[in-house]
Amino acid sequence: MRATTIETFTIAPHRFAVGYYRQTWWNWLIGSAFFFGEIGAGLFLISSLTGHWLGMAVGYLIVMVGKNSAHLLYLGRPARFWRAAMRPHQSWIARGIWATGVFAASGFLVLFPRFLEPYWQLGAASKAAIGVLAGFSALFIMFYDGFVMKASRSIPFWDTGLLPVLCLTYATLGGTTLALTLRELRGEAVPAVLVNAEYLLLVLNLVLLGVYLFRMSRWTLAARESVRLLLHGAYAFAFLGLVLLVGLMGTLALSLVHHWMQWTWIVVLVAACELTGDFALLMVLLKSGLFSPQTAPAYRM
Amino acid sequence: MRLGLVIDLRRCVGCNACTLACKQEHGTPQGIHFARVVTREVGAYPTAKRTFLPVLCNHCQEAPCAEVCPTGATYIRPDGIVMVDNQKCIGCRACAVACPYMNRHFIEEGLLQNGRGPRQLTAFELVKFASFEEGTMTKCTLCAHRIDQGLEPACVVTCPTECRIFGDLEEESGRLQTLIRERGGEPLLPECNTRPSVYYLAE
Numbered sequence: 117m118r119a120t121t122i123e124t125f126t127i128a129p130h131r132f133a134v135g136y137y138r139q140t141w142w143n144w145l146i147g148s149a150f151f152f153g154e155i156g157a158g159l160f161l162i163s164s165l166t167g168h169w170l171g172m173a174v175g176y177l178i179v180m181v182g183k184n185s186a187h188l189l190y191l192g193r194p195a196r197f198w199r200a201a202m203r204p205h206q207s208w209i210a211r212g213i214w215a216t217g218v219f220a221a222s223g224f225l226v227l228f229p230r231f232l233e234p235y236w237q238l239g240a241a242s243k244a245a246i247g248v249l250a251g252f253s254a255l256f257i258m259f260y261d262g263f264v265m266k267a268s269r270s271i272p273f274w275d276t277g278l279l280p281v282l283c284l285t286y287a288t289l290g291g292t293t294l295a296l297t298l299r300e301l302r303g304e305a306v307p308a309v310l311v312n313a314e315y316l317l318l319v320l321n322l323v324l325l326g327v328y329l330f331r332m333s334r335w336t337l338a339a340r341e342s343v344r345l346l347l348h349g350a351y352a353f354a355f356l357g358l359v360l361l362v363g364l365m366g367t368l369a370l371s372l373v374h375h376w377m378q379w380t381w382i383v384v385l386v387a388a389c390e391l392t393g394d395f396a397l398l399m400v401l402l403k404s405g406l407f408s409p410q411t412a413p414a415y416r417m
Numbered sequence: 418m419r420l421g422l423v424i425d426l427r428r429c430v431g432c433n434a435c436t437l438a439c440k441q442e443h444g445t446p447q448g449i450h451f452a453r454v455v456t457r458e459v460g461a462y463p464t465a466k467r468t469f470l471p472v473l474c475n476h477c478q479e480a481p482c483a484e485v486c487p488t489g490a491t492y493i494r495p496d497g498i499v500m501v502d503n504q505k506c507i508g509c510r511a512c513a514v515a516c517p518y519m520n521r522h523f524i525e526e527g528l529l530q531n532g533r534g535p536r537q538l539t540a541f542e543l544v545k546f547a548s549f550e551e552g553t554m555t556k557c558t559l560c561a562h563r564i565d566q567g568l569e570p571a572c573v574v575t576c577p578t579e580c581r582i583f584g585d586l587e588e589e590s591g592r593l594q595t596l597i598r599e600r601g602g603e604p605l606l607p608e609c610n611t612r613p614s615v616y617y618l619a620e
Contacts, residue, residue: 131450134457134470137519141510192508192523192552199488199507209487209511267485269609270517407519410455410472410605 125337125409136341139271139405145190147399150261152182153216154283155394157257158291160223163298164251166307169227171295176223179257184216208263215260219253226250258287261398271405272335273342278328279401285324286394289317293367293390300383311375318368325360325397338408345404355400363393419478419497420559421586421614422573423593423602424471428580431456431469438575439473442560444545446529449522451557452572471580473572474499474520474557475605475613482512482521482556490554497586497614498559506553513554517609522555586614 128135156178163171188194201213225246262280269275292314299306329346332339346355366389374382431454439445439452455470476499483491483499490505491512501512513521529551532542549555560570568574573583584593593616596602602616 131519132453132455134455139514141513141523190509192510192526192554193506193550196488196505196507199490199505200509202488203486207485207487207511209485209509213487264511268511268514269481270515405514407517408606410470410518 125341127341127406128409134409136338136409137407139402139407142402143190144399145186147395147402149183149186149190150283150398151395152178152186153257153261154287154398155290155294155391156180156183157219157254158287158289159294160219160291161251161254161258162288162291162295162310164226164247164254166295166310168295168299170302171298172223173227174294174298175254175291176219176227179216179223179254180220183257208260208267212257212260212264215253215256218249219257222246222250222253258291259284265401265405268405270407272339272408273332273405274401275335275339276328276331278324278331282321282324282328285317285321286397289314289321290390290394292317293387297383297387300380303380311371314371315368318364318371322360322364325364336408338406342404342406345406346400351400351404354396358396359393359400362389363396367393418495419586419614420564421476421497421584421593421616422473422559422570423582423584423596423616423618425580425582425596425600425618426468426470427618428578429454429469429471430578431467432577434575434577435471435473435572435581438571439557442563442571443548443558444541445522445555446524446546446549447531447533448528449524449555451520451522470617471572472518472520472605473615474559475518475611475615476557476559477611477613479610479612481515481517481609481611485511485515487511494561496564498561498564499556500558500561501554501556503550503553503555506550508552508554510554517606517611518613520556524549524551524553524555526551 125135128137131137156175158175159178160172160175163175188197191197201210201217204210204214229243259280262283265274266276266279292310296306296310296314329343333343345351367386370382370386370389374386433454435452436450436454440450443451445451452471452473455472456467458465458467460466476497478493478497480491480493480499483493487509488505488507490502491499492502493499508523510523513523529546529549532538538546560568563570569583573581582592582596584591586593588594596618597616600618602618604613604616
């Protein structure tokens with residue numbers, strides 16, 4: 117029998133073996149930080165655009181408590197976290213720290229303007245400027261996670277400009293869903309634009325996910341293996357079940373049921389489905405990231 | 418000056434002497450190997466064989482680990498060696514995710530409390546572990562402390578087959594450049610555009 121060289125790779129069980137190496141550094145804490153940052157900033161922005169103080173306050177709290185706590189819990193040396201702001205010209209993590217800092221200050225002033233009044237008599241223009249600053253910093257927090265992941269070129273599955281776009285649309289969807297839920301639960305009138313935006317974003321996210329997977333299935337071997345893990349491999353249940361079926365299809369179906377039946381309790385289910393899909397997507401993106409096998413022309417691979 | 422290595426894959430026998438020499442030199446905690454030999458089996462019976470790929474930090478000139486580091490803890494020395502200042506490191510592990518060669522190592526909480534011995538750290542471990550800090554990243558320094566004394570890296574002097582050749586990659590007529598030119602030396606994962614300082618000569 118003629119000998120053949122095996123050129124296919126599997127996932128390497130350890131670092132002394134050849135194969136795809138799993139990304140194990142960024143775990144559920146980073147996934148949670150990204151998740152809280154996206155939905156919190158999304159809720160803040162959507163609520164500020166629709167003039168809903170409670171939504172803004174809840175979004176602000178989700179970012180300040182959820183995102184920041186998860187980041188601090190993850191760091192090996194949390195007491196030195198301030199050092200992460202040192203290189204905004206080069207690092208997306210540093211830019212994220214700055215955006216979160218600006219959001220913390222401007223968001224607080226937007227929510228509680230009376231804290232300023234005993235000291236400064238701000239004009240309407242200054243207050244509007246602070247509001248715009250809070251809005252832009254929230255927008256930045258919604259999509260910068262995608263750039264943090266994209267900056268790691270070593271993982272081909274993340275090496276695409278589609279990732280920040282996907283983060284932004286998912287954050288907007290999460291924010292819209294939560295804004296709708298808060299209004300429904302308080303018995304307030306829901307602007308039609310929010311309901312329509314929800315449907316539109318669900319379809320848009322489905323299309324973007326499809327484009328993303330299609331693009332990655334024609335990228336490097338490691339990216340293709342990541343797609344395989346999502347569609348047929350270890351994360352197929354999480355991706356197909358939680359992200360697609362529960363997160364997008366389930367949310368869409370329940371939103372339509374709510375639209376026709378007007379049962380208030382369904383909005384809680386809609387929010388639960390959407391948030392489950394949102395978190396599951398971030399987790400499967402992190403976990404399915406693979407490093408390429410150590411190859412070189414000199415190694416004949 | 419740009420210090421680097423050329424590794425002759427035709428000479429490597431996969432003995433892992435470099436792995437052990439590095440471990441001895443740096444006294445790294447359990448599970449952390451700055452140098453290692455990646456092994457794979459190729460072919461099918463009766464012509465199956467094992468091939469060896471000694472790997473270490475590539476001390477890239479376009480180091481992705483340094484680019485993504487938010488604190489500046491990872492930096493490149495004037496001689497091209499990529500270093501980590503563990504006093505500045507916050508343990509965000511962005512560098513580990515960014516390194517396509519998987520050559521960054523995180524010192525988990527409690528790792529420096531557990532040595533090889535049954536009860537307490539040995540005298541060797543007490544001395545060596547002092548240069549590490551829990552909750553921070555560490556990596557191959559190309560034995561910068563030895564280079565500063567005019568010595569070669571431990572993995573280079575230990576290799577019994579002399580498959581590792583150490584020198585200055587910027588010397589056009591030097592041994593490294595000559596070998597790379599004559600035998601077509603290539604870095605690992607050249608598509609990553611990291612400009613590594615470790616080149617491999619074909620088997």
